[in-house]
Amino acid sequence: QSALTQPASVSGSPGQSITISCTGTSSDVGSYNLVSWYQQHPGKAPKVMIYEVSNRPSGVSNRFSGSKSGNTASLTISGLKAEDEGDYYCSSYTSTTSLGVFGTGTKVTVL
């Protein structure tokens, strides 16, 4: 099972919006609305920012939003802040293994 494909890095200035893509296949992203996005800071465990494509857990800023089209899911961070710097991973259920599969990860830099 190959990892979902994400851009290696995305950057933006404070206040701007950025979008991270996550491309899978018809066995995962394309067939299930079970896509989550995680934020990970250095030395810390990942934290769910979005689940089921576009839902935010309680406590997550509404600056984070998610969407999906075909085999590609996207995470948008609006009003970028310094605290948003970190690594972001998408994840999807995959019928190939009946498990979750992560994306390759994207490093977000706030300029």
Place this chain on the structure above:
Amino acid sequence: EVQLVQSGAEVKKSGESLKISCKVSGYSFTSYWIGWVRQMPGKGLEWMGIIYPDDSDTRYSPSFQGQVTISADKSIATAYLQWNSLKASDTAVYYCARPLNGDFARADYWGQGTLVTVSS
């Protein structure tokens, strides 16, 4: 409060065996899947496998099948990840995580991570 508390860092030599643990509290251990995620130095996250403690149903990602063993002890609400013969390439941080029943893409609860260092 849901907590997943992992065992401490390990330093081992190639060929040695190892079993790390993840003790949970704050929820019914037998009602949720629990799994392990590998993060090699400077690399991304990888699901290794998951186990349903109630009946020990276990699923492994193909890359990890036959390389590790995932188990659980219901009596002490603890999940384990075990190697019989470590390799230098097993050096990584290992997280236990609780995926949501019905949504294995979403894991709301994570352990603090266990750093395993294997020297050759």
